[in-house]
Amino acid sequence: MLWRIFSAFVKKEFYHILRDRRTLFILIGMPIVLVLLFGYVVTNEFKDASIAVLDNSRDDLSHELRQHLEASGHFHIVADLRSYGDLEGQFKTGKIKMAVVIPARFEDDFFDKKQTTVQLIADGTEPNYATTLVNYASQMILRFQQIKSGAAAAPYRVKVETRMVYNPQLRSAYNFVPGVIAMILMLISAMMTSLTIAREKETGTMDLLLVSPLPPLLIILGKVVPYTVLSFLNAVMILVMGFYVFHVPVLGSLPLLLGICLLYLAVALALGVLISTKSETQQAAMMSSLFALMLPTMLLSGFIFPIKSMPALLQHISSIIPATYFIDLLKSVMLKGNDLSFIWQPTLILTFMLVVLLGLALVSFKVRKE
Amino acid sequence: MSSTADHIIEADKLTKRFGDFTAVDAISFKVKKGEIFGFLGANGAGKTTAIRMLIGLSRPTEGEATVAGFDVYRQADKIKENIGYMSQKFSLYEDLTVRENIRFYGGIYGLSRKKIKEQTGRIIEEVGLENSAGNLVGSLPLGWKQRLAFAVSMVHSPSIVFLDEPTGGVDPAARRQFWEMIYQASAAGRTVFVTTHYMDEAEYCDRVSIMVSGKIEALGSPAKLKEDFSASSIDEVFVQLARGGAVISD
Numbered sequence: 001m002l003w004r005i006f007s008a009f010v011k012k013e014f015y016h017i018l019r020d021r022r023t024l025f026i027l028i029g030m031p032i033v034l035v036l037l038f039g040y041v042v043t044n045e046f047k048d049a050s051i052a053v054l055d056n057s058r059d060d061l062s063h064e065l066r067q068h069l070e071a072s073g074h075f076h077i078v079a080d081l082r083s084y085g086d087l088e089g090q091f092k093t094g095k096i097k098m099a100v101v102i103p104a105r106f107e108d109d110f111f112d113k114k115q116t117t118v119q120l121i122a123d124g125t126e127p128n129y130a131t132t133l134v135n136y137a138s139q140m141i142l143r144f145q146q147i148k149s150g151a152a153a154a155p156y157r158v159k160v161e162t163r164m165v166y167n168p169q170l171r172s173a174y175n176f177v178p179g180v181i182a183m184i185l186m187l188i189s190a191m192m193t194s195l196t197i198a199r200e201k202e203t204g205t206m207d208l209l210l211v212s213p214l215p216p217l218l219i220i221l222g223k224v225v226p227y228t229v230l231s232f233l234n235a236v237m238i239l240v241m242g243f244y245v246f247h248v249p250v251l252g253s254l255p256l257l258l259g260i261c262l263l264y265l266a267v268a269l270a271l272g273v274l275i276s277t278k279s280e281t282q283q284a285a286m287m288s289s290l291f292a293l294m295l296p297t298m299l300l301s302g303f304i305f306p307i308k309s310m311p312a313l314l315q316h317i318s319s320i321i322p323a324t325y326f327i328d329l330l331k332s333v334m335l336k337g338n339d340l341s342f343i344w345q346p347t348l349i350l351t352f353m354l355v356v357l358l359g360l361a362l363v364s365f366k367v368r369k370e
Numbered sequence: 371m372s373s374t375a376d377h378i379i380e381a382d383k384l385t386k387r388f389g390d391f392t393a394v395d396a397i398s399f400k401v402k403k404g405e406i407f408g409f410l411g412a413n414g415a416g417k418t419t420a421i422r423m424l425i426g427l428s429r430p431t432e433g434e435a436t437v438a439g440f441d442v443y444r445q446a447d448k449i450k451e452n453i454g455y456m457s458q459k460f461s462l463y464e465d466l467t468v469r470e471n472i473r474f475y476g477g478i479y480g481l482s483r484k485k486i487k488e489q490t491g492r493i494i495e496e497v498g499l500e501n502s503a504g505n506l507v508g509s510l511p512l513g514w515k516q517r518l519a520f521a522v523s524m525v526h527s528p529s530i531v532f533l534d535e536p537t538g539g540v541d542p543a544a545r546r547q548f549w550e551m552i553y554q555a556s557a558a559g560r561t562v563f564v565t566t567h568y569m570d571e572a573e574y575c576d577r578v579s580i581m582v583s584g585k586i587e588a589l590g591s592p593a594k595l596k597e598d599f600s601a602s603s604i605d606e607v608f609v610q611l612a613r614g615g616a617v618i619s620d
Contacts, residue, residue, distance in 0.1 A: 001480050005478050008476075008478055009477070009478060011477075012466065012474045015463075015465065015466050015470060016466075203464070204460070204461040205461050205463060207457050211425050211427065211453070212475075213451050213480075367427070368427060368428060369427065369429070
């Protein structure tokens with residue numbers, strides 16, 4: 001009997017979803033759009049960056065350095081400047097983002113004095129991009145120096161060798177795939193659930209449900225289960241896209257990974273139900289979801305900005321955002337291949353959040369108004 | 371006074387306050403089994419609040435009430451099994467078809483598949499929607515939506531059905547059709563508790579109560595009320611009441 005009631009409810013919910021183009025787009029289009037957007041547009045990786053070179057030396061060695069920079073495929077020398085005066089014009093038009101200044105007597109100083117200085121000038125209006133370019137160019141120049149000095153190297157030398165573990169090529173996909181999963185699951189589970197409950201309140205159909213002998217828990221479950229299924233499929237879809245399109249690996253156990261997704265989903269759904277009990281209209285539900293859930297999930301979870309560099313207050317806020325722990329867990333399992341013994345702590349915190357939120361949601365979902 | 375057994379709804383000094391505002395002020399009345407009871411009053415007189423207390427959507431501040439023999443405070447779940455409700459907001463799912471709506475409400479009341487099929491056929495025929503059963507409810511004219519909502523509120527064959535302003539916004543012909551359905555429900559032994567602010571509809575009821583700012587100021591059969599107030603219509607009774615003065619007869 002309960003099962004029959006429940007299935008009638010779920011069936012109705014699927015009619016709503018399938019017949020509303022907006023909902024369908026958010027459910028199916030949004031994850032794809034976001035993954036592609038983050039994959040191809042929002043990225044720190046660069047290719048063929050346009051740079052200028054001011055070569056004051058014009059000897060064999062400076063020529064080789066220029067070739068070395070271009071050979072990487074990351075830099076494209078678009079301007080060969082004659083004087084410092086030309087530099088500003090190049091930056092102002094925005095044609096170049098970085099200039100490499102090679103001093104006079106470059107080759108002579110390098111081999112005779114064993115000391116010379118190459119200057120890198122970058123456009124600071126885009127700080128992230130500028131930093132990336134400068135870092136990369138510095139590394140290449142260092143490498144150039146090593147090749148050229150070879151055996152003639154100074155006797156005392158500290159050689160720095162870096163290796164980025166878990167993401168050797170520093171692919172941004174390794175970061176955004178977990179981030180997008182956190183965002184999408186929050187969007188679909190919390191926002192869509194709160195919207196659909198608020199819609200029933202707005203149209204008055206909620207009253208009919210409350211007047212029926214349905215237990216309140218069943219009303220909530222009937223609303224939540226279809227979205228759980230769909231969000232879960234979305235998480236799988238993003239993982240698959242991450243794996244095949246952006247080569248993000250899953251080193252840890254897949255069941256553990258999916259289990260974590262389910263846990264986070266449940267937290268998001270509880271948040272959605274909680275929001276819907278506080279909002280009488282769809283618009284109110286939408287606003288609360290956007291400001292209380294989506295923005296923090298995007299900005300304060302460590303997905304876009306690193307938590308460690310936030311001011312103390314924001315770090316505290318970040319520590320109560322479910323996505324903070326979820327992204328940490330995802331990376332831990334996907335990239336480091338950790339098992340539960342390494343990640344029990346964030347898992348426990350998420351579980352605790354779930355219990356608290358679920359309790360609050362059930363208490364505030366009242367059939368009878370005082 | 372007739373015996374309690376014949377009364378399917380009883381309210382005794384039922385009161386609802388929101389802060390300092392008393393929406394429903396100690397109303398007392400009894401509704402007989404099988405009767406069409408009109409709950410009249412201007413907009414904002416407290417009709418909807420009163421109905422919401424009776425059907426378990428709002429907890430009374432004070433007073434007693436039983437519906438179908440069950441207490442509104444403690445046995446709201448029992449009450450729900452015995453009542454149907456149609457709210458003043460038109461309340462079926464517009465993005466579901468006629469048939470899907472009937473099946474859904476049948477489903478949440480736990481009817482068997484066979485029973486749902488039976489009821490679907492009956493309701494579609496009763497409302498006259500044979501040709502639109504597969505259409506989205508949102509595409510139907512308002513009068514049809516209202517009649518469908520009424521029929522759907524009785525999908526589980528409740529002994530009482532509460533109608534809150536069921537005929538708002540439609541023309542007199544559609545209202546007349548709706549009242550035909552109320553008569554049919556009543557003839558089938560169902561108690562109909564209907565709120566309205568159309569005074570002409572009061573004439574169709576067995577008995578009416580008239581609410582003015584949270585209080586019941588008159589209660590009785592339409593004929594009796596007209597006699598007591600020496601009025602030619604319930605509308606006149608209402609106008610007199612709005613100026614002050616109360617008569618309760620049974």
